[in-house]
Amino acid sequence: MLQGEEIKQLIPQREPIMMIDTFYGATEKTGKSALTVLADNVFCEDGQLREMGMIEHIAQTCAAYNGVKNKQNNGAESKPKLGYIGEIKKCQVVRLPRVGEQLVTEVVVTAEVMNVTLMEATTKIGEETVASCQIKLFEED
Amino acid sequence: MLKNEFFTINGKENGEGQVIYHVVLNPDHAIFKGHFPGNPISPGVCNIGMIKACVEEEVGSSLFIANLKQCKFSHLITPNENKELDIVLKLEDSDNTVKISASIVKGEIKFMDLKAEAQKEQKA
Numbered sequence: 001m002l003q004g005e006e007i008k009q010l011i012p013q014r015e016p017i018m019m020i021d022t023f024y025g026a027t028e029k030t031g032k033s034a035l036t037v038l039a040d041n042v043f044c045e046d047g048q049l050r051e052m053g054m055i056e057h058i059a060q061t062c063a064a065y066n067g068v069k070n071k072q073n074n075g076a077e078s079k080p081k082l083g084y085i086g087e088i089k090k091c092q093v094v095r096l097p098r099v100g101e102q103l104v105t106e107v108v109v110t111a112e113v114m115n116v117t118l119m120e121a122t123t124k125i126g127e128e129t130v131a132s133c134q135i136k137l138f139e140e141d
Numbered sequence: 142m143l144k145n146e147f148f149t150i151n152g153k154e155n156g157e158g159q160v161i162y163h164v165v166l167n168p169d170h171a172i173f174k175g176h177f178p179g180n181p182i183s184p185g186v187c188n189i190g191m192i193k194a195c196v197e198e199e200v201g202s203s204l205f206i207a208n209l210k211q212c213k214f215s216h217l218i219t220p221n222e223n224k225e226l227d228i229v230l231k232l233e234d235s236d237n238t239v240k241i242s243a244s245i246v247k248g249e250i251k252f253m254d255l256k257a258e259a260q261k262e263q264k265a
Contacts, residue, residue: 014175017184042172043186045142051193051206052143052186059185082177084217085185091209133209 010067031065091133168220183218
């Protein structure tokens with residue numbers, strides 16, 4: 001498990017737009033992360049994390065999965081590659097998380113071709129699903 | 142949140158079945174320091190946020206995007222080269238919901254397309 005500053009080994013994003021604070025690990029086709037919503041989060045408004053923050057949290061969970069794979073393929077010292085969202089589909093947001101709540105997101109890879117990864121993501125607070133989507137991520141060489 | 146900080150609205154044009162918001166990015170915003178250090182690129186979610194803010198302006202209500210059906214990013218937005226952008230909105234505005242079809246463009250370049258359904262937020 002990686003937390004706080006250690007997350008920077010896996011993803012290229014930096015403050016104030018780091019939207020995961022814990023990465024539980026990756027398997028061959030899955031990754032799992034968490035974010036506790038803090039009041040000073042750049043995507044918080046009136047004590048709630050807005051949709052943009054939830055989607056960025058999902059995208060960075062995918063990026064962290066890619067970060068793990070990158071280290072497996074290119075060595076433990078390799079730096080995280082820049083990546084971008086290519087497409088988001090079927091994104092349902094059930095409700096907005098409140099400050100203090102912890103989002104836990106699991107992503108499952110459904111396809112990988114060259115530098116493109118397709119994933120399905122589910123975000124929960126406790127047992128409650130608060131968001132889900134399909135996401136396509138591009139990674140730079 | 143993003144409006145007047147990450148970007149500002151610099152005018153709008155009403156067209157046939159659509160409205161175009163002219164926006165200007167703030168390259169000095171803190172988000173560009175983290176996305177990415179030394180290589181500022183507007184995060185895809187901020188592009189979504191700019192569209193949302195323009196729709197909120199247009200319908201006069203804050204919105205909750207419950208269903209982001211599809212969102213396609215075809216060109217990166219860098220705040221120095223793409224500081225001025227046009228946000229094109231086609232909306233179906235009813236009592237409680239807004240159907241949004243939007244794109245971000247400038248001249249010949251299309252940066253992204255979005256289709257979504259949003260709920261109007263009841264605020265005290």
